[in-house]
Amino acid sequence: MIELKNLTKKFGSYTAVDNVSLTIPAGEFFGFLGPNGAGKTTTIKMMTGLFTPTSGSIIINGFDIVKNPLEAKSTFGYIPDHPYLYDKLSGREYLFYIGGLFQMGKNEIQENVERVIDLLELASWIDKKTEDYSQGMRQRVTFAAAFVHHPKTIIIDEPMVGLDPRSARIVKDTLKQKSREGVSIFMSTHILEMVEELCDRIGIINKGKMIFLDTKENLFSHKSQSNGRLESVFLELIKEADAE
Numbered sequence: 001m002i003e004l005k006n007l008t009k010k011f012g013s014y015t016a017v018d019n020v021s022l023t024i025p026a027g028e029f030f031g032f033l034g035p036n037g038a039g040k041t042t043t044i045k046m047m048t049g050l051f052t053p054t055s056g057s058i059i060i061n062g063f064d065i066v067k068n069p070l071e072a073k074s075t076f077g078y079i080p081d082h083p084y085l086y087d088k089l090s091g092r093e094y095l096f097y098i099g100g101l102f103q104m105g106k107n108e109i110q111e112n113v114e115r116v117i118d119l120l121e122l123a124s125w126i127d128k129k130t131e132d133y134s135q136g137m138r139q140r141v142t143f144a145a146a147f148v149h150h151p152k153t154i155i156i157d158e159p160m161v162g163l164d165p166r167s168a169r170i171v172k173d174t175l176k177q178k179s180r181e182g183v184s185i186f187m188s189t190h191i192l193e194m195v196e197e198l199c200d201r202i203g204i205i206n207k208g209k210m211i212f213l214d215t216k217e218n219l220f221s222h223k224s225q226s227n228g229r230l231e232s233v234f235l236e237l238i239k240e241a242d243a244e
Contacts, residue, residue: 001026001184002047002153007056009042016042018208019056024186024201026152029179031199031216032188035238039208040188041081044157047186048078061152074102076153077146081161083138087131091122091141094130095148102149109148116144121170135162143171147178154178156187160194172198196230204234206241 002024009017017039024030034040045051047058049069058065063072085094092113099109117126120140130138139162146154154175160168176198179185189195195202195216202219204212212219219233 001059001061002030002186003057003059004043004047005057005059007043007046007058008054009039009046009051010054015208017046017205020205020208020210021056022203022210022213024184026184027179027182029175029185029198029200030187031195031202032186032205033190033192033195033202033234034205038205040205041157043205044155044186044188047155048076049073074149075151076155077149077151079139079142079146079154079156079159081158083142083161085130085133085138085141088129090129091126091133091137091144092117094141095126095145098145099148104149112148112150116147119147119174120144136164136167139163140167140171143174147174151183153184153186156185156189158189159187160189160191192230192234204237206238209241211241212237 004020004022007017007020008015020043032040032043042051046053047060047065049065049072052066060072061075063075065072086097089097095113095116096109099112104112117123120143122140122144125133125137126141130141133141143159159171159175163171172194175185175187187195187199199216201215202212203210216230219230
């Protein structure tokens with residue numbers, strides 16, 4: 001579960017995120033949309049503890065990310081937009097390393113690493129050094145690392161970077177499975193088709209303010225001229241917000 005309460009982030013006189021509040025319950029797949037510079041990545045960096053909020057609070061699975069960062073971080077997995085791996089380790093070694101960071105026992109790490117390798121179909125290349133991986137291979141290992149400790153929440157910034165169609169389908173199917181298992185998922189992306197396919201609820205942020213927060217179905221019915229297309233509604237809402 002994720003709770004953002006009156007979340008604000010300022011850089012000097014510039015307000016990147018402006019009084020954002022939302023709650024994402026267990027099992028909900030939430031899509032976070034907005035144009036470049038809207039505040040999406042800043043919001044995620046606050047949620048993951050990389051930025052400190054100027055005001056407001058972030059509660060993840062009962063823990064305040066500022067007051068109890070280790071406890072909060074132990075309950076979620078994070079997939080950044082640019083995956084970072086240790087090039088001299090194999091993918092398997094990297095997953096064992098991640099399991100160790102979460103203080104899992106050796107047998108538990110072994111079982112969970114095998115589980116995520118099967119889940120994301122990594123077996124054919126997981127024992128190669130990551131310096132030889134393509135962008136898509138690196139991204140899939142990053143997903144595996146986020147899943148290895150059975151997180152209650154997954155936070156994702158642009159999940160499809162570098163993925164070919166086959167890899168994209170594996171990732172999407174895995175995320176939907178996690179959602180059905182009760183994992184809360186917060187996903188920021190520019191790929192509207194992915195949000196339309198996967199998400200239960202959608203939030204749109206523009207210039208740091210949340211301008212829409214509702215179900216996907218209500219987003220479609222929000223504008224009579226949308227032709228049922230998420231892209232049309234999204235662009236219209238952004239245009240209206242810019243005109244205010």
